[in-house]
Amino acid sequence: MGKELERIFDIVAQRGGFDARMEFASRTGLSKSKVAKAKDTPDLKQKLLKIAAEVLGREINDFD
Amino acid sequence: MNVGFPSSDDKGLLRGVTLSNFLQLVEMEGNTCMLEISCGRIKQKGFLFINGGVLFDAECGSLFGLGAAKEMIKWVDVEILIRELPKSKMVRKIDESLTSLILLVLGEEKTAFVPDESASEMEIYDIDLNMDKNGEDNEKQSNTKQETTMDVQKLHETIEVLKKDVGDGLLATDIFGAADGQSIAGHNTQPKASALFNKLTDFITDALTGSGFPALGKYYIMDLVDGNMVIVIPMGSYRWGMLVNGEKTQMGLLLNIVIPKIIDGFEEAITG
Numbered sequence: 273m274g275k276e277l278e279r280i281f282d283i284v285a286q287r288g289g290f291d292a293r294m295e296f297a298s299r300t301g302l303s304k305s306k307v308a309k310a311k312d313t314p315d316l317k318q319k320l321l322k323i324a325a326e327v328l329g330r331e332i333n334d335f336d
Numbered sequence: 337m338n339v340g341f342p343s344s345d346d347k348g349l350l351r352g353v354t355l356s357n358f359l360q361l362v363e364m365e366g367n368t369c370m371l372e373i374s375c376g377r378i379k380q381k382g383f384l385f386i387n388g389g390v391l392f393d394a395e396c397g398s399l400f401g402l403g404a405a406k407e408m409i410k411w412v413d414v415e416i417l418i419r420e421l422p423k424s425k426m427v428r429k430i431d432e433s434l435t436s437l438i439l440l441v442l443g444e445e446k447t448a449f450v451p452d453e454s455a456s457e458m459e460i461y462d463i464d465l466n467m468d469k470n471g472e473d474n475e476k477q478s479n480t481k482q483e484t485t486m487d488v489q490k491l492h493e494t495i496e497v498l499k500k501d502v503g504d505g506l507l508a509t510d511i512f513g514a515a516d517g518q519s520i521a522g523h524n525t526q527p528k529a530s531a532l533f534n535k536l537t538d539f540i541t542d543a544l545t546g547s548g549f550p551a552l553g554k555y556y557i558m559d560l561v562d563g564n565m566v567i568v569i570p571m572g573s574y575r576w577g578m579l580v581n582g583e584k585t586q587m588g589l590l591l592n593i594v595i596p597k598i599i600d601g602f603e604e605a606i607t608g
Contacts, residue, residue: 289553290599294572294606303603 277307280320280332288328296327348418355414356438363389363434363527364518370425372417373408382408385425389527391437393429401429402437409441433510433525435518439488487605491521494601498578499523501594505585507564509578511602514570526579533568533577541570555595569595571602 281304285293297303300323310316325331350358355373362369366389374381382396382404394405432440491511499506510522510530517534519525541552558566563583567590569576576598580590 291570
Protein backbone atom coordinates (compact mmCIF):
# COMPACT_ATOMS: atom_id res chain seq x y z
CA MET A 273 0.00 0.00 0.00
CA GLY A 274 1.42 3.35 -1.08
CA LYS A 275 5.04 2.18 -1.30
CA GLU A 276 5.72 4.14 -4.48
CA LEU A 277 3.99 7.22 -3.11
CA GLU A 278 6.11 6.98 0.05
CA ARG A 279 9.20 6.77 -2.12
CA ILE A 280 8.35 10.11 -3.72
CA PHE A 281 8.47 11.70 -0.25
CA ASP A 282 11.90 10.13 0.33
CA ILE A 283 13.21 11.34 -3.03
CA VAL A 284 12.00 14.88 -2.36
CA ALA A 285 13.74 14.87 1.05
CA GLN A 286 16.90 13.35 -0.42
CA ARG A 287 17.17 15.92 -3.22
CA GLY A 288 15.74 19.01 -1.53
CA GLY A 289 16.13 18.35 2.20
CA PHE A 290 13.28 18.57 4.71
CA ASP A 291 12.67 22.13 3.46
CA ALA A 292 11.46 20.67 0.17
CA ARG A 293 9.62 17.81 1.82
CA MET A 294 7.57 20.15 4.03
CA GLU A 295 6.72 22.33 1.04
CA PHE A 296 5.71 19.17 -0.81
CA ALA A 297 3.53 18.05 2.12
CA SER A 298 1.96 21.51 2.44
CA ARG A 299 1.16 21.70 -1.26
CA THR A 300 -0.25 18.20 -1.54
CA GLY A 301 -1.96 18.34 1.85
CA LEU A 302 -0.59 14.84 2.43
CA SER A 303 1.88 13.33 4.85
CA LYS A 304 4.10 10.34 4.20
CA SER A 305 2.26 8.29 6.80
CA LYS A 306 -1.06 9.17 5.14
CA VAL A 307 0.02 8.06 1.66
CA ALA A 308 1.40 4.85 3.14
CA LYS A 309 -2.22 3.81 3.67
CA ALA A 310 -3.31 4.78 0.15
CA LYS A 311 -3.25 2.77 -3.07
CA ASP A 312 -0.41 3.27 -5.53
CA THR A 313 -2.57 4.37 -8.47
CA PRO A 314 -0.80 5.64 -11.62
CA ASP A 315 -2.74 8.90 -11.63
CA LEU A 316 -1.95 9.71 -8.03
CA LYS A 317 1.69 8.84 -8.63
CA GLN A 318 1.84 11.15 -11.65
CA LYS A 319 0.17 13.95 -9.75
CA LEU A 320 2.63 13.68 -6.87
CA LEU A 321 5.59 13.45 -9.25
CA LYS A 322 4.40 16.63 -10.97
CA ILE A 323 4.21 18.53 -7.68
CA ALA A 324 7.55 17.05 -6.57
CA ALA A 325 9.13 18.35 -9.79
CA GLU A 326 7.68 21.81 -9.13
CA VAL A 327 9.03 21.81 -5.57
CA LEU A 328 12.49 20.54 -6.55
CA GLY A 329 12.69 22.65 -9.71
CA ARG A 330 13.59 19.58 -11.77
CA GLU A 331 11.93 16.45 -13.01
CA ILE A 332 12.31 13.13 -11.24
CA ASN A 333 13.37 11.09 -14.26
CA ASP A 334 14.77 8.04 -12.52
CA PHE A 335 11.70 7.07 -10.49
CA ASP A 336 10.78 3.83 -12.25
CA MET B 337 13.40 46.90 37.35
CA ASN B 338 14.52 45.27 34.13
CA VAL B 339 11.57 46.33 32.02
CA GLY B 340 11.12 49.07 29.51
CA PHE B 341 7.53 48.84 28.39
CA PRO B 342 5.33 51.77 27.58
CA SER B 343 2.77 52.13 30.33
CA SER B 344 -0.48 53.95 30.70
CA ASP B 345 0.52 55.42 34.06
CA ASP B 346 3.53 55.73 36.35
CA LYS B 347 2.84 52.42 38.12
CA GLY B 348 3.38 50.35 34.94
CA LEU B 349 -0.30 49.51 34.53
CA LEU B 350 -1.48 48.53 31.05
CA ARG B 351 -5.11 48.41 29.99
CA GLY B 352 -6.77 47.53 26.72
CA VAL B 353 -4.01 45.25 25.44
CA THR B 354 -4.41 41.62 24.47
CA LEU B 355 -2.48 39.47 26.94
CA SER B 356 -1.29 36.97 24.30
CA ASN B 357 0.11 39.75 22.09
CA PHE B 358 1.76 41.44 25.05
CA LEU B 359 3.38 38.19 26.18
CA GLN B 360 4.86 37.60 22.73
CA LEU B 361 6.37 41.09 22.90
CA VAL B 362 7.86 40.33 26.34
CA GLU B 363 9.34 37.10 24.97
CA MET B 364 10.74 38.78 21.87
CA GLU B 365 12.33 41.59 23.89
CA GLY B 366 13.71 39.15 26.47
CA ASN B 367 12.29 41.15 29.39
CA THR B 368 12.54 40.19 33.04
CA CYS B 369 9.53 41.05 35.19
CA MET B 370 6.58 39.87 37.21
CA LEU B 371 3.23 40.53 35.57
CA GLU B 372 0.19 40.92 37.79
CA ILE B 373 -2.80 40.09 35.59
CA SER B 374 -6.30 41.14 36.68
CA CYS B 375 -9.49 40.16 34.90
CA GLY B 376 -12.43 42.36 35.93
CA ARG B 377 -14.99 40.15 34.19
CA ILE B 378 -14.34 37.15 36.39
CA LYS B 379 -12.83 39.11 39.27
CA GLN B 380 -9.64 37.07 39.35
CA LYS B 381 -5.99 37.94 39.65
CA GLY B 382 -2.82 36.01 38.88
CA PHE B 383 0.92 36.37 38.39
CA LEU B 384 3.34 35.45 35.61
CA PHE B 385 7.04 35.28 36.48
CA ILE B 386 9.23 35.97 33.44
CA ASN B 387 13.02 35.91 33.32
CA GLY B 388 14.79 37.02 30.13
CA GLY B 389 11.63 36.53 28.07
CA VAL B 390 11.21 32.96 29.40
CA LEU B 391 8.17 32.08 31.50
CA PHE B 392 9.52 30.58 34.73
CA ASP B 393 6.39 30.18 36.81
CA ALA B 394 2.79 31.30 37.27
CA GLU B 395 0.26 31.53 40.08
CA CYS B 396 -3.48 31.98 39.85
CA GLY B 397 -5.75 31.21 42.81
CA SER B 398 -5.23 27.56 43.63
CA LEU B 399 -3.36 26.92 40.36
CA PHE B 400 0.43 27.01 39.97
CA GLY B 401 2.92 26.61 37.12
CA LEU B 402 1.67 25.54 33.69
CA GLY B 403 -1.98 25.22 34.76
CA ALA B 404 -2.04 28.76 36.12
CA ALA B 405 -0.39 30.20 33.00
CA LYS B 406 -2.82 28.41 30.67
CA GLU B 407 -5.76 29.68 32.70
CA MET B 408 -4.61 33.32 32.54
CA ILE B 409 -3.86 33.24 28.80
CA LYS B 410 -7.56 32.48 28.22
CA TRP B 411 -8.62 35.70 29.96
CA VAL B 412 -9.83 38.65 27.92
CA ASP B 413 -10.12 42.32 28.83
CA VAL B 414 -7.28 42.28 31.34
CA GLU B 415 -5.21 44.81 33.24
CA ILE B 416 -1.48 44.14 33.39
CA LEU B 417 0.66 45.55 36.17
CA ILE B 418 4.40 45.26 35.49
CA ARG B 419 6.48 44.65 38.61
CA GLU B 420 9.99 43.59 39.52
CA LEU B 421 10.64 39.82 39.46
CA PRO B 422 11.09 38.55 43.04
CA LYS B 423 14.39 36.68 43.57
CA SER B 424 12.41 33.77 45.04
CA LYS B 425 10.85 33.20 41.61
CA MET B 426 14.08 32.55 39.71
CA VAL B 427 13.46 28.79 39.49
CA ARG B 428 12.02 27.64 36.17
CA LYS B 429 8.94 25.47 36.62
CA ILE B 430 7.45 25.74 33.11
CA ASP B 431 9.14 24.16 30.06
CA GLU B 432 7.02 25.75 27.34
CA SER B 433 7.91 29.05 25.72
CA LEU B 434 5.32 31.83 25.92
CA THR B 435 4.52 31.53 22.21
CA SER B 436 4.24 27.76 22.50
CA LEU B 437 1.92 28.11 25.48
CA ILE B 438 -0.30 30.62 23.67
CA LEU B 439 -0.58 28.25 20.70
CA LEU B 440 -1.32 25.35 23.04
CA VAL B 441 -4.18 27.27 24.64
CA LEU B 442 -5.48 28.34 21.25
CA GLY B 443 -5.27 24.72 20.09
CA GLU B 444 -7.22 23.53 23.12
CA GLU B 445 -9.87 26.09 22.28
CA LYS B 446 -9.95 24.44 18.83
CA THR B 447 -8.81 27.53 17.02
CA ALA B 448 -7.01 26.75 13.77
CA PHE B 449 -3.51 28.17 13.57
CA VAL B 450 -2.33 29.45 10.21
CA PRO B 451 1.47 28.97 10.12
CA ASP B 452 2.36 32.14 8.27
CA GLU B 453 1.37 34.26 5.32
CA SER B 454 3.83 32.72 2.89
CA ALA B 455 2.56 29.22 3.64
CA SER B 456 -1.07 30.17 3.16
CA GLU B 457 -0.26 31.98 -0.09
CA MET B 458 1.40 28.91 -1.60
CA GLU B 459 -0.44 27.02 -4.25
CA ILE B 460 -1.85 24.10 -2.38
CA TYR B 461 -3.42 21.04 -3.95
CA ASP B 462 -6.13 19.10 -2.23
CA ILE B 463 -5.37 15.59 -3.43
CA ASP B 464 -8.01 12.97 -2.92
CA LEU B 465 -6.42 9.69 -1.89
CA ASN B 466 -9.69 7.89 -2.52
CA MET B 467 -9.75 8.34 -6.29
CA ASP B 468 -11.67 5.66 -8.11
CA LYS B 469 -9.91 2.86 -9.97
CA ASN B 470 -9.91 4.78 -13.22
CA GLY B 471 -8.04 7.57 -11.56
CA GLU B 472 -10.83 10.02 -12.34
CA ASP B 473 -10.50 12.72 -9.77
CA ASN B 474 -12.05 16.11 -9.64
CA GLU B 475 -9.63 18.45 -11.38
CA LYS B 476 -11.41 21.49 -10.02
CA GLN B 477 -11.03 20.19 -6.50
CA SER B 478 -7.43 19.14 -6.95
CA ASN B 479 -6.30 22.59 -7.90
CA THR B 480 -8.26 24.53 -5.32
CA LYS B 481 -6.23 26.53 -2.87
CA GLN B 482 -6.81 25.53 0.72
CA GLU B 483 -5.79 26.98 4.05
CA THR B 484 -2.97 25.16 5.81
CA THR B 485 -3.58 24.67 9.51
CA MET B 486 -1.32 23.42 12.29
CA ASP B 487 -2.39 20.61 14.60
CA VAL B 488 -0.86 22.00 17.78
CA GLN B 489 -1.66 18.88 19.80
CA LYS B 490 0.17 16.73 17.24
CA LEU B 491 3.10 19.13 17.38
CA HIS B 492 3.39 18.67 21.13
CA GLU B 493 3.08 14.90 20.78
CA THR B 494 6.02 14.99 18.35
CA ILE B 495 8.11 16.91 20.89
CA GLU B 496 7.22 14.24 23.46
CA VAL B 497 8.45 11.53 21.05
CA LEU B 498 11.80 13.33 20.78
CA LYS B 499 12.05 13.74 24.58
CA LYS B 500 11.22 10.07 25.13
CA ASP B 501 13.57 8.72 22.45
CA VAL B 502 16.58 10.90 23.25
CA GLY B 503 16.07 10.97 27.02
CA ASP B 504 18.64 12.81 29.14
CA GLY B 505 20.70 13.56 26.05
CA LEU B 506 18.18 16.16 24.93
CA LEU B 507 19.10 19.40 26.67
CA ALA B 508 16.77 21.77 24.82
CA THR B 509 14.70 21.88 21.66
CA ASP B 510 12.58 24.43 19.82
CA ILE B 511 10.50 24.51 16.67
CA PHE B 512 10.60 28.09 15.42
CA GLY B 513 9.27 30.08 12.51
CA ALA B 514 11.71 30.68 9.67
CA ALA B 515 10.22 34.12 9.13
CA ASP B 516 10.65 35.48 12.66
CA GLY B 517 12.65 32.96 14.72
CA GLN B 518 9.82 32.73 17.27
CA SER B 519 9.52 29.39 19.03
CA ILE B 520 6.12 27.74 18.63
CA ALA B 521 6.84 24.58 20.62
CA GLY B 522 9.70 23.01 22.49
CA HIS B 523 11.26 21.59 25.61
CA ASN B 524 13.39 23.77 27.89
CA THR B 525 12.80 26.40 25.21
CA GLN B 526 15.51 28.89 24.34
CA PRO B 527 13.94 31.99 22.69
CA LYS B 528 17.28 33.77 22.15
CA ALA B 529 18.91 30.70 20.64
CA SER B 530 15.88 30.20 18.37
CA ALA B 531 16.15 33.75 17.03
CA LEU B 532 19.95 33.57 16.61
CA PHE B 533 20.10 30.11 15.03
CA ASN B 534 17.31 31.20 12.69
CA LYS B 535 19.54 34.04 11.47
CA LEU B 536 22.50 31.68 11.30
CA THR B 537 20.54 29.25 9.15
CA ASP B 538 19.65 32.09 6.77
CA PHE B 539 23.33 33.02 6.66
CA ILE B 540 24.46 29.44 5.96
CA THR B 541 21.83 29.10 3.22
CA ASP B 542 23.03 32.36 1.61
CA ALA B 543 26.69 31.35 1.99
CA LEU B 544 26.09 28.04 0.19
CA THR B 545 24.16 29.78 -2.57
CA GLY B 546 26.76 32.55 -2.89
CA SER B 547 29.57 30.00 -3.04
CA GLY B 548 27.87 28.08 -5.79
CA PHE B 549 27.79 25.03 -3.50
CA PRO B 550 24.92 22.52 -3.32
CA ALA B 551 22.05 23.68 -1.09
CA LEU B 552 21.67 22.64 2.55
CA GLY B 553 20.34 19.08 2.84
CA LYS B 554 18.26 17.64 5.65
CA TYR B 555 20.09 19.29 8.57
CA TYR B 556 23.36 20.74 9.81
CA ILE B 557 25.22 19.77 12.97
CA MET B 558 27.62 21.85 15.08
CA ASP B 559 30.11 20.07 17.32
CA LEU B 560 30.35 22.00 20.60
CA VAL B 561 32.72 21.60 23.54
CA ASP B 562 32.08 19.05 26.31
CA GLY B 563 30.51 16.59 23.87
CA ASN B 564 27.53 18.81 23.09
CA MET B 565 25.98 19.30 19.67
CA VAL B 566 23.50 21.57 17.99
CA ILE B 567 21.36 20.14 15.21
CA VAL B 568 19.19 22.41 13.08
CA ILE B 569 16.64 20.99 10.64
CA PRO B 570 15.19 23.42 8.08
CA MET B 571 11.55 22.48 7.45
CA GLY B 572 10.08 25.00 5.02
CA SER B 573 8.30 27.73 6.97
CA TYR B 574 9.72 26.31 10.21
CA ARG B 575 13.03 25.13 11.61
CA TRP B 576 13.70 22.63 14.34
CA GLY B 577 16.72 23.20 16.57
CA MET B 578 18.00 20.94 19.31
CA LEU B 579 20.89 20.99 21.77
CA VAL B 580 21.99 17.46 22.65
CA ASN B 581 24.73 15.94 24.72
CA GLY B 582 26.50 13.61 22.31
CA GLU B 583 27.90 11.53 25.17
CA LYS B 584 24.39 10.67 26.36
CA THR B 585 22.86 10.34 22.90
CA GLN B 586 23.27 7.56 20.35
CA MET B 587 23.82 9.75 17.29
CA GLY B 588 23.11 6.93 14.82
CA LEU B 589 19.76 6.37 16.47
CA LEU B 590 19.01 10.10 16.56
CA LEU B 591 19.92 10.79 12.92
CA ASN B 592 18.53 7.63 11.32
CA ILE B 593 15.54 6.75 13.45
CA VAL B 594 14.41 9.61 15.69
CA ILE B 595 14.76 12.54 13.26
CA PRO B 596 12.86 10.76 10.44
CA LYS B 597 10.19 9.85 13.00
CA ILE B 598 9.75 13.42 14.28
CA ILE B 599 9.76 14.77 10.73
CA ASP B 600 6.87 12.40 9.96
CA GLY B 601 5.11 13.72 13.06
CA PHE B 602 5.69 17.35 12.13
CA GLU B 603 4.47 16.66 8.61
CA GLU B 604 1.27 15.19 10.01
CA ALA B 605 0.85 18.29 12.19
CA ILE B 606 1.02 20.63 9.19
CA THR B 607 -1.14 18.50 6.91
CA GLY B 608 -3.81 17.79 9.51
